[in-house]
Amino acid sequence: MTDSFRGEYRIVGGHPALDLVNTVSPRTRGGAAEVDHLTSPAELLAWSRRSGLIDLRDYSAVEGTWRSAPELAVKALNATLEIREATYDVLAPRAAHAVIAADGVKQSEGSAFERLMLRWSAAAARSMLIPDPARDRGIAELVVGTSPAQLIPDRLVVAAVELIRTVELRQLRACPVDDGGCGWLFLDRSRNGSRRWCSMEDCGTRAKIRKLGERRRATSV
Template sequence: MEWRIVGGHAALDLANTVAPRSPGTVEEDHLSDPAALLDWAQRAGVVDEAEAVQVAQAWAPEEALADALEIRAMVDDTLHGRRLAALTRRWAEAMARAEMLPRETGATLVVGADPAMMIGDRLADALVDLLRHADLSRLRSCPLDEGGCGWLFLDRSRNQSRKWCTMEDCGTHAKSRRLTERRRSASVKQRAGA
């Protein structure tokens, strides 16, 4: 599977695993089975290669997938202020399993220290991080009404002018579709004039 990771944040990349992201319709769910989840988690930087091996040995695959899909559903909800208590509970579970490891000075918090729960714990933590720390004034969605895919991303461009998930993908599609439509309407006009 060729993953497109465009959200600029793991929680948004999680939301972007359905296409298109249109309310009430899911045409394609890219997290169709546990193997896809593990593959995506690696590609999205949620786990590294060695951790992915640990996860595969330790997890209950279907439960981990259900957990990840539940957190995915919380992305939209919590961005709209809903189900915050449910996310808090899930995040508290993740924190209960987290470990503090010493550094030369201070310590590092390792979320997802338990491989069986690693992906879900890190996704819950990522979503809390998104809500708490991301600059959500830069949150955009690839415009569905103009032929985009509805995927979410943080627009980090300097003048905040990013419109599409990727220019090469939806941006180009939309441009070529507009061109086709223009040509079609031009030829209709020509015929009407003839």
């Protein structure tokens, strides 16, 4: 992670649903966030393009729709934030090194599943199965996000449900807050399963610098 989303914000989750979860920092389940990187429709739109969730054509369609109907932009943002928190509430307890705050979470896990399913059902109703005889595999394409107004939350909730259905729990990790990390979730796909930090360039480097400083202070006493 970095201190500024508008600067060198890193996409490190390894999956769109985890990248969405990581738009809050630090991430402690039930704890207060210092920074929320999605506080406006404009930030959501920029993040969606930056993360690869949408392409340039999608960006233009969503931006035009939201500009002409700002209330739809706010609705999409609120839906996205609900999906984000529900996804985190479901995945965090199963992520290695995740920190659960003493006061727990605002919503129960059962409620989180329910919220995701309601959003997923609405997204499915707006999706289309389009025949494509030119495909090498399968005979049709599932297009999620046919309505520009809700394209971003629709794609995110479908991605979240798919991740929850298929995630290999041994790969699901949280950047260790207790050791100076940010709590972001990520998939450890390293060959030996040794990835510890969301990013060595950020949290990993800061942890090393902090430990080096502690050792130097200890030897100087």
